[in-house]
Amino acid sequence: MEQAYVTTLYTHLDRLRAHLAARLDQTLSQVSTGHQTLTERETAAAEYAEQLARANAVEYGLCFGRLDLTDGQVRYIGRLGLREESADEPLLIDWRAPAARPFYVATGFAPEGVWRRRHLSTEGRRVVDLRDEVLDLTDPRRPTGEAALLAALNATRTGRMSDIVATVQAEQDQVIRADHHGTLVVQGGPGTGKTAVALHRAAYLLYTRRELLAKRVVLIIGPNAAFLHYIGQVLPSLGETGVRLATIGELYPGVSADRAEPAAAAELKGRPVMVDVLAAAVRDRQWVPGWAPEEALEVVFEGEVLRLTRPVCAGARGAARDTGLTHNQARPFLVELIVDALARQYADLIGADPFGGENLLDEESIATIREELRASSQVRQAIDRLWPALTPQRLLTDLFGSVERLVTAAPQLTAAERQALWRAPGGGWSTADVPLLDEAAELLGPDEQARQAHEAHQERAYRRRLTYARGVLDLAYGSRSVDLEDGEEAELLSAFDLVDAERLAERHETPDHRTAAERAAADRGWVYGHLIVDEAQDLSALAWRMLMRRCPSRSMTLVGDLAQTGEPGGADSWQSALGPYLGDRWRLAKLEVNYRSSTEIAAVAADVLAALDPRLEAPRPVRATGVRPWRLRLADDARYAQALATPVAREVADGGLVAVLAPSTATDEIRKELSSEISVLTVRQAKGLEFDSVIVADPAGIVAESPRGLNDLYVALTRATQRLGVVHLGELPAPLRAERFDQLSPDD
Numbered sequence: 001m002e003q004a005y006v007t008t009l010y011t012h013l014d015r016l017r018a019h020l021a022a023r024l025d026q027t028l029s030q031v032s033t034g035h036q037t038l039t040e041r042e043t044a045a046a047e048y049a050e051q052l053a054r055a056n057a058v059e060y061g062l063c064f065g066r067l068d069l070t071d072g073q074v075r076y077i078g079r080l081g082l083r084e085e086s087a088d089e090p091l092l093i094d095w096r097a098p099a100a101r102p103f104y105v106a107t108g109f110a111p112e113g114v115w116r117r118r119h120l121s122t123e124g125r126r127v128v129d130l131r132d133e134v135l136d137l138t139d140p141r142r143p144t145g146e147a148a149l150l151a152a153l154n155a156t157r158t159g160r161m162s163d164i165v166a167t168v169q170a171e172q173d174q175v176i177r178a179d180h181h182g183t184l185v186v187q188g189g190p191g192t193g194k195t196a197v198a199l200h201r202a203a204y205l206l207y208t209r210r211e212l213l214a215k216r217v218v219l220i221i222g223p224n225a226a227f228l229h230y231i232g233q234v235l236p237s238l239g240e241t242g243v244r245l246a247t248i249g250e251l252y253p254g255v256s257a258d259r260a261e262p263a264a265a266a267e268l269k270g271r272p273v274m275v276d277v278l279a280a281a282v283r284d285r286q287w288v289p290g291w292a293p294e295e296a297l298e299v300v301f302e303g304e305v306l307r308l309t310r311p312v313c314a315g316a317r318g319a320a321r322d323t324g325l326t327h328n329q330a331r332p333f334l335v336e337l338i339v340d341a342l343a344r345q346y347a348d349l350i351g352a353d354p355f356g357g358e359n360l361l362d363e364e365s366i367a368t369i370r371e372e373l374r375a376s377s378q379v380r381q382a383i384d385r386l387w388p389a390l391t392p393q394r395l396l397t398d399l400f401g402s403v404e405r406l407v408t409a410a411p412q413l414t415a416a417e418r419q420a421l422w423r424a425p426g427g428g429w430s431t432a433d434v435p436l437l438d439e440a441a442e443l444l445g446p447d448e449q450a451r452q453a454h455e456a457h458q459e460r461a462y463r464r465r466l467t468y469a470r471g472v473l474d475l476a477y478g479s480r481s482v483d484l485e486d487g488e489e490a491e492l493l494s495a496f497d498l499v500d501a502e503r504l505a506e507r508h509e510t511p512d513h514r515t516a517a518e519r520a521a522a523d524r525g526w527v528y529g530h531l532i533v534d535e536a537q538d539l540s541a542l543a544w545r546m547l548m549r550r551c552p553s554r555s556m557t558l559v560g561d562l563a564q565t566g567e568p569g570g571a572d573s574w575q576s577a578l579g580p581y582l583g584d585r586w587r588l589a590k591l592e593v594n595y596r597s598s599t600e601i602a603a604v605a606a607d608v609l610a611a612l613d614p615r616l617e618a619p620r621p622v623r624a625t626g627v628r629p630w631r632l633r634l635a636d637d638a639r640y641a642q643a644l645a646t647p648v649a650r651e652v653a654d655g656g657l658v659a660v661l662a663p664s665t666a667t668d669e670i671r672k673e674l675s676s677e678i679s680v681l682t683v684r685q686a687k688g689l690e691f692d693s694v695i696v697a698d699p700a701g702i703v704a705e706s707p708r709g710l711n712d713l714y715v716a717l718t719r720a721t722q723r724l725g726v727v728h729l730g731e732l733p734a735p736l737r738a739e740r741f742d743q744l745s746p747d748d
């Protein structure tokens with residue numbers, strides 16, 4: 001049924017294109033006289049060309065949505081407006097038009113006159129999938145409000161996050177539509193819908209502030225790649241682009257953070273003190289020789305030995321530092337001063353008047369000497385020793401690879417801490433290195449040499465295009481039509497009338513086909529229009545600094561749960577994490593209903609939460625399933641990997657997605673023993689995810705594994721929607737000893 005409509009739309013699109021192409025042709029070939037008409041024609045031609053380009057650009061995904069309103073109206077939403085000439089109603093509504101608004105912002109809580117929203121997926125011109133959301137909870141075609149919510153919550157999980165638009169609840173809706181341009185922090189326990197809400201807020205903002213955000217891009221930060229995959233499906237299904245999903249480790253272009261490192265090193269690298277350490281590391285690279293005359297740097301130039309003594313070098317270094325510029329940007333100042341000092345020395349040597357008069361060299365000769373010094377490889381080597389051009393990678397590799405450099409740059413750290421930072425060069429980068437690279441890039445500034453080389457390259461490429469364009473225009477002029485009637489002052493518009501060589505050359509620049517999100521991903525300095533951070537409680541101080549640089553407007557939605565902080569460097573309070581950047585200019589919203597776990601599972605998690613901090617309140621679960629969690633104590637000589645096979649098989653038989661969560665030291669071995677359909681994950685990997693059934697293996701091991709082990713256990717227990725099991729050797733951690741479980745034995 002939708003196929004027929006979509007086919008009609010494409011027929012209209014083809015007709016529109018043919019019409020525009022004909023008009024463009026006609027305009028270009030019109031014969032007329034006078035300057036005025038020529039300008040008018042040029043304007044009209046440009047206008048037609050642009051409309052045609054727009055019509056050509058919407059071939060893919062022309063129509064992606066349909067709204068059915070309660071008053072019987074139907075609206076199709078797409079990438080372009082299309083209208084039949086005689087008809088009142090448009091065939092297709094441009095997604096930016098006010099009439100398309102409900103497609104983006106209507107929810108079950110505020111349906112905006114829509115009872116059904118339909119998402120159309122197309123491949124080429126073929127409709128391949130339809131997905132409906134019935135928003136009007138009173139509509140006879142769907143279950144009623146409460147029932148709809150419960151049906152959604154009981155549904156088997158797919159491993160992809162689903163839209164919740166149809167069943168959004170009032171407290172969630174307030175967050176999605178919060179009319180707040182600054183920073184909004186959404187605090188909520190596990191399963192309160194923080195992620196779902198954050199994504200819908202992204203869609204809402206992308207629609208209501210589209211002018212800005214489509215250009216500037218919304219950046220969504222999640223804890224790990226699996227999580228991003230899990231939520232990645234929601235945004236396209238909401239019809240949005242202009243979004244970049246990334247982990248912290250992906251924020252430095254050109255670096256992929258796949259190096260594993262001990263938690264202690266990662267924690268250390270996230271501390272605010274690292275800002276001072278890096279600044280000191282940069283200063284340490286601005287070197288001067290010792291006082292002793294023999295320690296001076298020697299440069300042999302034209303057979304003469306020139307000497308850069310400590311006072312000369314220190315003077316140049318002080319002047320370069322005093323510029324207040326970044327290290328790389330200040331380097332040319334130092335180069336000038338050093339070259340100048342060398343030139344004077346050399347002039348004194350070769351131009352000295354033997355009779356004690358003025359130096360015999362004139363200014364011009366000294367200028368030539370300077371040029372030659374600048375080009376000398378010996379001089380360059382000396383300058384590289386005094387003030388090397390540095391990339392962030394070089395700075396960090398050299399710092400972490402040298403005990404002496406660490407001692408100089410980080411005297412405030414203990415020897416053990418410095419030891420934790422030390423590593424041999426090579427081996428790639430870790431996630432915690434990425435904010436450090438970013439910090440270093442800020443301190444160092446752009447590498448001037450690299451920038452100049454890039455600009456020179458661009459200039460050469462432009463000159464080549466210009467020469468080519470001149471050739472094209474000369475050819476076009478030579479072959480223009482000259483068989484006009486005698487005496488006719490006609491003007492045939494031709495290429496050389498409309499464009500000059502410069503413009504033609506510019507047009508031949510390789511066009512940038514990348515989306516705004518792709519361009520943002522390649523650009524470290526990109527300023528995002530809005531920032532969404534999920535699991536925000538886990539970010540280190542340095543990670544926050546990096547994110548704040550990418551969002552100077554502080555237009556941010558930060559969602560998280562302080563009770564789930566697992567990273568040792570993560571947040572204990574929102575104020576302490578955000579205060580340094582925002583003061584108290586942020587707003588807190590709370591979500592308090594648990595939509596994920598059953599009442600029975602939530603009670604187990606609540607015991608752990610109380611042990612963490614009795615003041616923390618667990619979110620209220622909305623449904624009881626009657627299925628009690630179970631626990632199984634293994635024989636003392638059992639091994640988890642083998643012992644899990646039976647309980648896992650039982651859970652698989654009950655259906656749905658099954659996951660085993662275990663300490664990181666055990667996951668590899670367990671994974672080998674189980675079928676590949678079972679997700680065997682560490683708690684860190686499972687952050688933000690959910691499964692129908694979760695087995696927590698070795699809870700005591702999870703607690704012991706990290707300084708925030710009890711928080712990790714809380715995260716593990718709150719991943720399940722329907723069924724929860726705990727498998728253990730020896731004693732359970734105290735909060736799991738309550739009578740909330742069915743007790744299984746290894747023979748069950």
Ligand SMILES: Nc1ncnc2c1ncn2[C@@H]1O[C@H](COP(=O)(O)OP(=O)(O)OP(=O)(O)O)[C@@H](O)[C@H]1O
Binds near residue numbers: 168196
């Ligand atoms: N209003 C709702 N209607 C239907 N399902 C909902 C609703 N709100 C949340 N959910 C579902 O509840 C589950 C938990 O939501 P979500 O993952 O967003 O929670 P969270 O607060 O981010 O949890 P965590 O802190 O564990 O990461 C998801 O399956 C989500 O689709």
